[in-house]
Amino acid sequence: MSGSATTGDAHAFRDPQTPDATLDREADYLHAEHTLRSWFFTTDHKRIALLYLASITAFFVLGAVTAGLVRLALVVPDGQVFSNDTYNKLFTIHGVVMVWFFLIPSIPATFGNFLIPLMIGARDLAFPKLNLASWYVFMTGAFFTLVSVVLGGVDTGWTFYTPLSTAFSNTWVVPALIGVTIVGFSSILTGLNFVVTIHTMRAPGMTWFRLPIFVWTHYATSLIFLLATPVITLALVLLILERAFHIGVFDPAYGGDPVLFQHLFWFYSHPAVYIMVLPGMGVISEIVPAFARKKLFGYKFVAYAAIGLASVTFFVWGHHMFVNGQSDLASLAFSVLSFAVAVPSAVKVYNWTATIHKGSLRLDTPMLYAMGYIGLFVLGGLTGLYLATLAINQHVHATYFVVAHFHYIMVGGTVLAFLGGLHFWWPKVTGRMYVESWGRISAFLIFIGFNVTFFPQFILGYLGMPRRYHVYPPEFQFLNILSSAGSTILAVGYIFPMIYLVYSIWFGKRAPANPWDARGLEWTVPSPPPAHNFLSEPKAPEIPYDYPIQASESQRHHS
């Protein structure tokens, strides 16, 4: 394929003259019915995705506000802004809400719900009622957690380490634990639905290796939902029994082992990191080829890397406990296994980069987020290797180095991917275009704000500032002020999209079926999609990511 021809092709996408597959307003899923009932008792995966989107956005705001207050408190070193108890509650709420009520459901429950049936050519998920039930379960868990916040909060940290959580904290631990336990069931139900759907509901001809990487990563994520979540359910139930009914299993007063709880906790919570990261990788794997106009490089490797990450993540939980009293040999094993995570991660990053090579790039908002994601994920991932190094861990464990590391993965990774995906699929979901220039501005603001907020924390951590410190030595103040200043930029970057995206719902330009000229079955249906997804029998593409510019791989064994 010659260079000039490809460029010409690429120019054609977004041509306003291209006729769209238009649809009667009444037939699309947003306008098919109007009653409240039709939303709260819907079994349409697309509407349930929007229910989730609204809920997690609310939780994101709550988590972000508490984060802002934490950063506000840390502007001064002597803890004059809040009492220590208030500060502890703030970071606990921030952690609990962001982890369980935003990050874990973020991409799977919204985009996963919305897109998986569309991408595989199905009318819905395999169990639509169960899907709705999972949202109600989620909201029930959320209710309990909010009850604990309203009653006075929790101060155990999101990790709920015993015996602090079971015997010493005087705060509302039990409702929070109940909330988190319940929310786990909503994850399980979502994961179960995805696994069954991906196995059984694919359209004729949609073989495994024709699936978008987004579906692969969600499959891997769902396996983690199914296999890891029950373990934390158990751990939290044992905590509840110990705290509320004195049915103690970890109580050191009787020879119990509090580190055992940490093992059970991290057996879930480490894989949970990949629940947050893998769907993001799926989003990036959709965006990069679409905006490079090029077939994804190394499709099979990227697909297998998702499964590889989901598998290896079950064997590294002990790296959270190198200095927590676990045996040294166990630490050695967990250390080397953690290094192995670098292999599938490197596959992803290098393949995205190779996809951009010799592409025809359009730097629209989703692509800006994707590029930011790659940069931040690389930094977050490699600092993860620092932490997996035993001697370094011994120094920076439980310091701001860890805080910076996991924010690079979770904000730099998941949140950027979430926002990238939100902009990429917004026209599909709402049928409206947002204002591109605003999108680009906010993408830059978030990237800059994020780095100013969190990069100084790497230095703070290496200097030895422990995490969860309200009062800290004065020599750390400058870097803390820098970090807090960055968080204000980040906040502006978050508020922008909320405004212009909501604005676009009423005032945005009508979106065509395929505004990015992207591949994938979801772009073959009108925007917004009809209530039953496909107007005619969906036809699986012979090659996934069949963009105008071919990657070298497919040249080799062209069908």
Add this chain to the structure above:
Amino acid sequence: MSAAGASEVGVRLAGHFATVEQQRRAAVLGMWAWLLTELLLFAGLFLTVLVLRLLHPEAVQEAARHLKFWIGAVNTVVLIFSSLTMSGAIQLSRLGWQRGMVRCMLATAALGTLFLVLKGTEYHADYEEHLMPFLTERPYALDHLPASRLFINLYYAATGLHALHLFTGIAILLVLTRQASRPGFLAVHQNRIEIYGLYWHFIDLIWIMAFPVLYVLNR
């Protein structure tokens, strides 16, 4: 498919599936996925039992000797029989023998209830023997072995969680039996019996693991 006196057997297609075969596969896979999750839940519990055993072998052995071995053993037999009746129900549902199937399901529910009654008796005996360390007002029989509290507590957590599953299972089974006794049920929802059967066998299987892990290994 149907012998004389048997009703028609089949599954009605739900709207979003393309074929009945697809619908059946989805339902079976869904139940297996759920059971996988449940298995991991109990695996964490059993692992915790074994860790306790390693940490405090003497206290755990002493505590395990106070468990009612024979009640546990009888309960194991009861549940195995209930699985047998459940299998019978599935087999009869395939043949379309609705009445026999309903009887088998009722027998299964009865055996499940018998298990819970025996379990309740066992808890009562435990209470009488002062084996409830979490009751702060009541003296604890093995107070000289502090670590035995952990094992006993875990015993209640594990058997309690299993009993909760069984209780839920019986409740669902009774509702299902009510539905299944209506004429024409097997023609549209035969696979519900099969799917439910998987769950029942699973509860049985969990007890078959719990019994040795709690009662036998530690004696």
Add this chain to the structure above:
Amino acid sequence: MTTSDLALQLWPPAASATAVETDWLILAFTVLTLLLTVPVFVAITWFAIRYREGVRADRSSSGVRSMPIEISWMLIPFLLTLIFFAWGARLFFISKSPPADAMVVEAIGRQWMWKFQHPTGQSEINDLHIPVGQAIRIRMTSQDVIHALYFPVLRMQMAVLPDRTTEMWFKADRTGTYRMYCSEYCGTDHSRMDGRLVIMTQAEYAAWLQDSGAQQGGQAGAGRAVYEAYGCGNCHDPGARVRAPSLAGLYGRPVALADGRTVVADESYLRQKILNPNRDRLAGGGRQVMPAFQGVIANDDLDRLVAYIKATGPRAEQEDPR
């Protein structure tokens, strides 16, 4: 020198060979990180410019087979990073194998204070004085929740667990006063559970051991630290949210009990009331919310605390009335 002299630090001081080597380890790792990432970042930026839509560029497939590329970028970075796994593991295991001649310091963590006991019997709170050039082995345990003892200057931390003993050892090679923290979140005053690590010459250390007995002479003064560490003031201070009975001047006064008796708050009463507040409930119908400190507070600390309570208020100067 103290670290607090500096307004902005970018690299922490190091006071042991292990700490210095840890620094080298992370610096070398950073070099490798840069080697692995800078090309990616440069490539992405370069591609974004070079292959921007509309720019004339050669977009023909290079015909490179992907398998060898995939394998190489999977394995080469992994194998390179394994060097650092091995280096880090070696350093870690060195820090886990104390020499036989190490001086043993016992450490106790509790909400929210540290107590260290030197082999010669002296103990100190929230400070640790140690001699330079001597291997020190700290044996730690916690009396309540999980804590962790962290010395950034030594690049070392270790969890302090209830009902178990953990250890760390190091050999400082630089004198000075450095920071020490609790690095495992442990509740309300977690961030106040810090202190100083004072590394002294052998002679200074010997002199300090001599003096420290005298420093501890004021039992009541040490008791004040205990009072704060256990958060007694959260309820008993005037103006506290929980309106617990004031302790000022309590010693030697008659106290009315719920069962009608009146007792004098003598030393044994104070002691009993701290250890088991549920006994001898007070008159006045207030709810008894104070936790029992039986098994929580060590005997020597209880002595100090009682000494502190005795020292507060008007009766302090008088002799025991009984």
